[in-house]
Amino acid sequence: MATIVEGSLRDKITMRMTPYVLLFPAIAIVAGVLGYAVVRGIIMSFFQIEVWEAEEPFVGLANYRTLFRSPGFQNSLLISLIFVGATIVIGLLMSLVHALVLNQIAFARSVFRAIALIPYLVSGVAAAVMWRFLFTGDAAIATQISAALGGSTVSWLADPDKALMVITMANVWFIAPFATLILLGGLQTIDPEMYAAAEIDGAGSWQKFVHITIPSIVPMLSLALMWLSFASFNMFDIILPLTGGGPGRSTEVLAVYMYQLAFRDLNYSTGAAVMIVILIINIALSAIFLRAAGRSRDDR
Amino acid sequence: MTDNSSINRPLGTRVVAWGVLLLITLWAVLPILWSLSASFKTPLTLYTGGFLPDDPTFDNYRRVLTSDGFPNYMMNSLFLALVSTAITLFVSVLAAYGFARYAFRWRHILLLFILIPRILPRASLIIPLYDLVESLNLLDTYTVLIITYTATAVPMATWILIGFFQAVPKELEEAAAIDGASIWQRIWKVVVPISLPGMVTAGILSLREAWNEFPFVLAFTTSSDMRTLPYQLFLMRDSMGITDWPLINAFTITTIVPILFLYLLFERQIVNGLTSGAVK
C-alpha cells in the first residue's frame, strides 16, 4: 500500500497515523450519532424511564419481559413478519424478473433502466401519499377496479387485511427498484461467452438460467435479499403517513409500534427495547444471508 | 454482447420479455403519473377523465407555491440537503481515501462502522437520540438535523467512494507526489477529479437522503419554521377535514421534481456508480 515517504518532519509515526486522521471525522460523526444511539438504546432498555420521574431505576430484562407478553408487540411482530416476508418474496421475484428483462432488451435499454430506479428517488412520505391517493375514497382507482371486477367496494385502506396488502405493495414499489439495480449489476458481469459455451454444450434457456445465471449472481441475490429485508424491517416512512398503523393495529409493524410506544405513549424504555429487538433480528438476518452467500460461493 | 444474444432469441421470447418489461415499467410509474394527473384536476373533476385531465389547471401548483410557509419549507429542505451533502462529501472523501489506500491495523473493525449503519433501524434512532438532543438544547435547530443527516449519509457515500478511489491507479498519485503534490493535494486535485462520477453518485444520493428524510425532522422539530417539505406533506395528508387531493398531489409532485431532475441529469453515472459499487 501507500508508503510514499511523507517527509522528515512527519516521521514514521505520523505516517502511520495518516489513515486514522483521515478516518477520524467520518468515524466520529457515525459513532457519535449512530453508535451513541445504539449504546444508549441498549442502556435505556434496561432501565425504567418515565417522563415525569427523576428516578430511572435499573430493571434488567423487565422491559423485554413486558414487551414479549404485550399483545401489541406480539401483533406487531406478526405483522412485521408477514410484511417483510411478503415483501421479500414479491420484491425479489419482481426485481429478478425486472433485471432479467432489462438485461435482455437491446432497444432503449438505458431509458427503461433510468425509469426503473425512479421510485427509489421519491421520499417515503411522497410515496405513501401517492399510494394513499390510489386507495382512498369511494372513487379511488383501486376501489373502482375492484368494483369493476365484482369485488368489494369498501376502501382497501379501511379493511385490515387489504390495508396490509396495500402497505406491502407500496413497500415493494418503493424498495424493489434498488434490488433490481443490484441484480442488474450482477447480470452485467456474467461473461457472454459462458452462455455461448453452454449453448454449444446443448443447454436450453431454462438450463442456462439455472446453471449459469443464478449461480453467477448468488452474491448479488443475497445482497438484494439483505436490502429488501432490512429496508422492510426498518420501514417507517411509508407506513406512518399511509395508514398510521391502522385500521386498528392491522398495519402496525415493529418500527411504527416502536414510534407510537415512545412518542405517543411516552414509554421510552420499552420503545428502546423494541429497537434492540429489531436490531438483533437484522443482525441475525445478515449473518444468515452472508453465511448462505459465502457457502454457495465456496461450493462453486 | 448481451445485445447480440437478444437478436438470436426466438420472437416469442422477445415478445414476452417486452410485455413483462412494459408491465413492470407501468407499475413503477403508475402511482406517479396518477398523482401527476390529479395535480392538474380540481376536487370536482378528480375522478373523471382518466389519466388525461379534461380541463387541466395549474391552479393547484399556484396554490402550493404561494401557500403560507411553502418558501420557508422549501428553503429548509434545500439548505439542509445542500449543507449536509457538502459535509458528507468532505468527510466521506477523506474516509474513503483512508480505506482505499491504506492497510492499517483497525481497518476491518473500522469498516464495520461504515457497514453496520446500513442495517440500523433508522427510525428507531430517534428514541435514544431524543434525550441527548433535548439535553443539548438542539431541538428545533438546523444543527441537529445536519448532524443526523450527515451521520446517516456518510456510511453510504464512503462506501461508494471507496470503490471509485480504489480504481484510481496508484501510479497517478505517485506521479503527483513526485510532481510535488502533498497528500491533501493528491486527494483533492488528482483522486477526486478522476472519481467525478463517484462524487456525483455519492453527492446525489446524499442529497436524496436529506431531501427525503422524515423520522428525524418528525422527532426533533416542533416549530413550523423548521418544517421540511416531506414533513409538511405528512401534515397536509390528514390535517384537513375533506382531503384536497389535487393540492396534495401537486405538493407531492413539487417535492419529487428537483431530485428527479438531478437524477435524470446524471442517470448514467448514478446507475453505473451504484451497480459497480454493489458488485464489489
Added chain:
Amino acid sequence: MASVTLSGVQKHFGALEIIAGIDLTIEDGEFVVLVGPSGCGKSTLLRMIAGLESISAGEARIGGKVVNNVPAKDRDIAMVFQNYALYPHKTVRQNIEFSLRMRKTPKAEMDRRVNEAAELLALTPLLDRTPRALSGGQRQRVAMGRAIVRDPSVFLFDEPLSNLDAKLRVEMRAQIKALHRRLRATSVYVTHDQVEAMTMGDKIVVMRGGVIQQVGRPIDVYDAPQNLFVAGFIGSPSMNLMPANVDGDGFMISGARFGWRGGGRPGDLPKNFIGGVRPENLRLVAPGEGIAAIVEVVEPMGGETVASVAVGNTKYTILFRDRRPLEIGDEVFIAPEVETMHLFDPETESRIDRKPRL
C-alpha cells in the same frame, strides 16, 4: 544535476527481504540501467530512490545529501512510469505543467518551459488534448515531457517503453538516448529487457533476488559476465552453458574432446567446470571433430539463422551469420570456439578468469 549514491540500502516487508543491501554509485550525468528478471527488486530500488518506498536500512544520497526521509517532491527528481500515469482529467498542457504549478512557478515561466518541452518532444499540436485522445507513443512522450519540464537533477524511468509495440519501442529508445545526450541529466532506467539495457545504458546494473550481480559498461558485462546468471541473462539468444570437465591438457564436453588451443590452459580450473559459449561462437564442424547433436528447431531470419540443437536432453543454440539450409532431424557436429569461451565454477557459479594469453 547530481550523483546518486546508495550505501547498504535494504528493503524488507516484514520478514520478507526485497533488497538485500545495495551499494551503488551513479555518477553525475550518467545513464544507468537497472536490469533483471521480474521480481529482482529493480523497480523497488528505483522507487526507493524516488521516495515512493521507504528505505528499511542503509542510506540513499542524491547530490551528496541523504534523502532517506525526504519526501519525493523535495528530492528534485522526475519519474516516467510504465503506464505513464497521466492525469486523465487534465489536458496535455495541464499534465506537463502540474509539477510547476505545485511549485508555484510564475505563469510566464511556466508557459515558457512547457512550450520548450513540448517543442522538444513534438507535442506542441497536442497540448490541448486529453490523454484519452492520444496514441500510446504520444502518451509516452507526454510522460517524458512532464519529466523534462521540471529540469530535475535525476530522471527515473520505470519500464517506460514496455507498453509500446516493437517498432515504436526502438524509436523511443533512440529518442530517449538522444534526449539524454542533449540534457546530460543523471538517469536511472529500469527494464527487464536486456536489449534495452545494452543499447541505452552508459552503465548497467544486473540484479537478481535483490542483489546486484554485476555492474559495468554494457559491453564489459557482455564480454565478461561475472557469474552464470549474468552470462545467461545478458545476450540474445542466451549464452550456451555447457557442462565440461578437464581431461589432460584439454577438456571434454558430452564425450567430445577439445584442446585449449591458443588460449592456453587456465590455471586453477576445477575438474568440472561450465563452459559458456555465445550462440555465435558455437560452430559446426566435420563429423567426428565435435559433439554430435540433432537439429530440433530452425529459425531462418533472413540474414541470420538461429538453430536449436539437442545433445541428449540438453539444448544448445547456434547463431549463424548467414543462411543455413538445415533441416529438422539433421545430425550435426558442434564445437565451441575455445578462445572466446567463458569459464564458470559450477559450485560457486562465478567466473573463472583465464590467465593472460601465452
